[in-house]
Amino acid sequence: MSDVVILRGSQTAAPSQAKVNRALTGSWVSGSAIGMVLYLLFLMLPIYWLINMSLKTNTEISTTMTLWPQEITFEHYAKIFTDPSWYGGYINSLTYVAINTVLSITLALPAAYAFSRYRFVGDKHLFFWLLSNRMAPAAVFALPFFNLYSAIGLFDTPWAVALAHCLFNVPLAVWILEGFMSGVPREIDETAAIDGYSFPRFFVKIFMPLIASGVGVAAFFCFMFSWVELLLARTLTSVNAKPIAATMTRTVSAAGMDWGLLAAAGVLTIVPGALVIWFVRNYIAKGFALGRV
Amino acid sequence: MTLVLDNVSKKVGAETWISDVSLSLERGSLNVLLGPTLAGKTSLMRLMAGLDAPSSGRVIVDGKDVTGWPVQRRSVAMVYQQFINYPSLSVYENIASPLRVAKLAASEIEMRVREAARLLQLEPYLDRKPLNLSGGQQQRTAIARALVKRADLVLLDEPLANLDYKLREELREELPRVFAASGGIFVYATTEPTEALLLGGNTATLSQGCLTQFGPTPRVYRQPHDLVTAQVFSDPPLNVLAARKSGETVSLSTGGEAPAGGAFAMVPDGEYRVGFRAHHLGLEADGSDILAISGIVSVSEITGSETYLHVDSAERRFVALVPGVKRLEPGASVTLYLDARDVFLFDQNGRLVAADFAEAA
Numbered sequence: 001m002s003d004v005v006i007l008r009g010s011q012t013a014a015p016s017q018a019k020v021n022r023a024l025t026g027s028w029v030s031g032s033a034i035g036m037v038l039y040l041l042f043l044m045l046p047i048y049w050l051i052n053m054s055l056k057t058n059t060e061i062s063t064t065m066t067l068w069p070q071e072i073t074f075e076h077y078a079k080i081f082t083d084p085s086w087y088g089g090y091i092n093s094l095t096y097v098a099i100n101t102v103l104s105i106t107l108a109l110p111a112a113y114a115f116s117r118y119r120f121v122g123d124k125h126l127f128f129w130l131l132s133n134r135m136a137p138a139a140v141f142a143l144p145f146f147n148l149y150s151a152i153g154l155f156d157t158p159w160a161v162a163l164a165h166c167l168f169n170v171p172l173a174v175w176i177l178e179g180f181m182s183g184v185p186r187e188i189d190e191t192a193a194i195d196g197y198s199f200p201r202f203f204v205k206i207f208m209p210l211i212a213s214g215v216g217v218a219a220f221f222c223f224m225f226s227w228v229e230l231l232l233a234r235t236l237t238s239v240n241a242k243p244i245a246a247t248m249t250r251t252v253s254a255a256g257m258d259w260g261l262l263a264a265a266g267v268l269t270i271v272p273g274a275l276v277i278w279f280v281r282n283y284i285a286k287g288f289a290l291g292r293v
Numbered sequence: 294m295t296l297v298l299d300n301v302s303k304k305v306g307a308e309t310w311i312s313d314v315s316l317s318l319e320r321g322s323l324n325v326l327l328g329p330t331l332a333g334k335t336s337l338m339r340l341m342a343g344l345d346a347p348s349s350g351r352v353i354v355d356g357k358d359v360t361g362w363p364v365q366r367r368s369v370a371m372v373y374q375q376f377i378n379y380p381s382l383s384v385y386e387n388i389a390s391p392l393r394v395a396k397l398a399a400s401e402i403e404m405r406v407r408e409a410a411r412l413l414q415l416e417p418y419l420d421r422k423p424l425n426l427s428g429g430q431q432q433r434t435a436i437a438r439a440l441v442k443r444a445d446l447v448l449l450d451e452p453l454a455n456l457d458y459k460l461r462e463e464l465r466e467e468l469p470r471v472f473a474a475s476g477g478i479f480v481y482a483t484t485e486p487t488e489a490l491l492l493g494g495n496t497a498t499l500s501q502g503c504l505t506q507f508g509p510t511p512r513v514y515r516q517p518h519d520l521v522t523a524q525v526f527s528d529p530p531l532n533v534l535a536a537r538k539s540g541e542t543v544s545l546s547t548g549g550e551a552p553a554g555g556a557f558a559m560v561p562d563g564e565y566r567v568g569f570r571a572h573h574l575g576l577e578a579d580g581s582d583i584l585a586i587s588g589i590v591s592v593s594e595i596t597g598s599e600t601y602l603h604v605d606s607a608e609r610r611f612v613a614l615v616p617g618v619k620r621l622e623p624g625a626s627v628t629l630y631l632d633a634r635d636v637f638l639f640d641q642n643g644r645l646v647a648a649d650f651a652e653a654a
Contacts, residue, residue: 185377187373187375187377188377190344190364190371191371191373191377191379191435191438192379192390193344193363193364194344194364194369194371194391195390195391195394195438195442196365196391196394196395197365197390198365201394206381206382210380210381
């Protein structure tokens, strides 16, 4: 009986307590809410304006200033999806980004495992040197890559860009994966060996599930770098493998700038990145700390 | 199966982790590796398992030299102090994993896993992931995985150190029984002398990478070959003082003289180191060959029915375990009494020279 009494008591007490809390913190809550709304507004405005533009006609864009499209048009999107020179740009970009991501992760996995599990001469220096690769601007490498790939016939292929981006992405993936791998106790490797697992089988069946989020984060960073990188991608391609970013810079015609088309292409360029972020959103902070959170 | 370590050493860089250990373990035996932290227990186990290769020496299994064989080729199971399981697999799959690798028939796997789960009381948790279990259950999972394999060599590296008291008591009792049926060699590493005594079997005492003594546990406890072994195998720590025997009298480094009785009667004149365990020190002088040590109480710990007295005398710390609750304030003067029949006498090199084995323990 006494339990019931206490329960009732707490039920009646709870709402009044909540009221008091709200009264105490009410002004503060609405203040922070306003701040947050302003912040988001500020943050989202350029993106909104991009979407806004992509749905307007060129006449509306260049003659009036409207907060939303007076008449919505999908002609820009339709053009991108029907004109091979436009959607081909997306296909080219996605091709080399995919090749690069797969290559980078495949190469980085064994390297990261070695850095995480073994001690060898110069391992720490080598590890740091890897990351220092990222300190060089891409422009430094544009010329040698251009010359080399022209000589061996890789120029203007997705492989040219994918391989060039590996220079930046493999070190980053090694760093991220090493952090995640070092979070897995070495004893798990040994227990698997004692249980009789061969190394490849252990790596795929036991180890990979444990660092799956790390692989996801590393892949995300490779994807993002390769997707937004313009200089190398532009230098190492001309026609057949032209990336979307390069296509977008060539919309000037005799009739002037095709603003709406450009905006629509911009919106479509954001989409893949947003999709990938959605999948790794829970691990991204750990990724920024190179797996060391 | 017999496992023989033949003059095995392990050096890492300039440090020697295992120094010239020779050891022979028999089929179906229970062996305790006893030593303080960093004594080399884990290193020695890793050499036995084949996780590490010795720098020199050989590891021989059933007369066959297996030094340098990969661990996958050996029949070994190991349980770590940390709870090591495969987090991505269910408890059932964790236990079944060595059998799956060995490609046993599904029915056989099912039977062995169920049996191990029943023995270790894991049946209700087979579908869960290890990280959703309590520490004790996680360690039971690891033990079950070691059990189903029916390995010839089962290595348990302080398996109970991270468990709470109650579980530790329970599992310590169950473990030897559970593994006895497998007929393999059972090796159990611990830092606690009490645990070694409770487990029984054989004990190998380790200190700084050296094997100091190996034999049946009670014998190693009662008849240590040297000072180091006695120190490793004493909890609370062994009390040590220096003494000089000349003729019929013994003079102690803590001051005072006594008639040379007990163990002192068996040795010629000279300098000795005297070792004795805490429970042989008392507050009352009863008996014939009594040595007295006077000092200052530093700490007195009351455990309920017994009192640990930490007494400083002549720059040395002595620990006495006396029955009953003794309320002695720090700083109080106290005289402790010791029967000369209860001591081990070591020479200056630490070798045992005399002890009244009927009494000393």
